[in-house]
Amino acid sequence: MRRVKHKSRGISVMTAFVCLAFVVVAVLCATRMYDVHQRRQRLEAENQQLLAQRQALIERNNELQAQNMRGRDTSYIESQARAQLDMVYPGEIIFRTSGE
Numbered sequence: 001m002r003r004v005k006h007k008s009r010g011i012s013v014m015t016a017f018v019c020l021a022f023v024v025v026a027v028l029c030a031t032r033m034y035d036v037h038q039r040r041q042r043l044e045a046e047n048q049q050l051l052a053q054r055q056a057l058i059e060r061n062n063e064l065q066a067q068n069m070r071g072r073d074t075s076y077i078e079s080q081a082r083a084q085l086d087m088v089y090p091g092e093i094i095f096r097t098s099g100e
Contacts (some may be wrong), residue, residue: 011019070076081087088094 086094
C-alpha cells in the first residue's frame with residue numbers, strides 16, 4: 001500500500017499560531033514603547049519646570065544673602081534709619097527746606 005501525499009492547502013495551525021503570537025508580541029512592544037515615550041516627554045517637561053524653579057530659588061537666595069549682608073553693615077543700617085524713619089543722633093538738628 002502506498003501513502004498518498006496530500007498537498008497542503010493554506011497554512012498549518014502551528015504556523016498560524018506562531019504568526020498570531022508574533023503579532024500579539026509586536027503590538028505589546030509597540031504599546032510599551034509608546035507609553036515609555038509619553039512618560040519620557042512628561043518627565044522632560046517636569047525637569048524643565050524644576051530647572052526654572054531652581055534658578056528662581058537660587059536668585060532669591062542670592063538676594064536674601066545680599067540683604068542679610070547689608071543688614072550687618074552698620075553704615076547701611078544708619079542710612080536706612082535716617083532715610084526711612086527720620087532718626088537722628090541726640091543733639092543733631094535737622095533743617096528741612098520746602099521744594100517750592
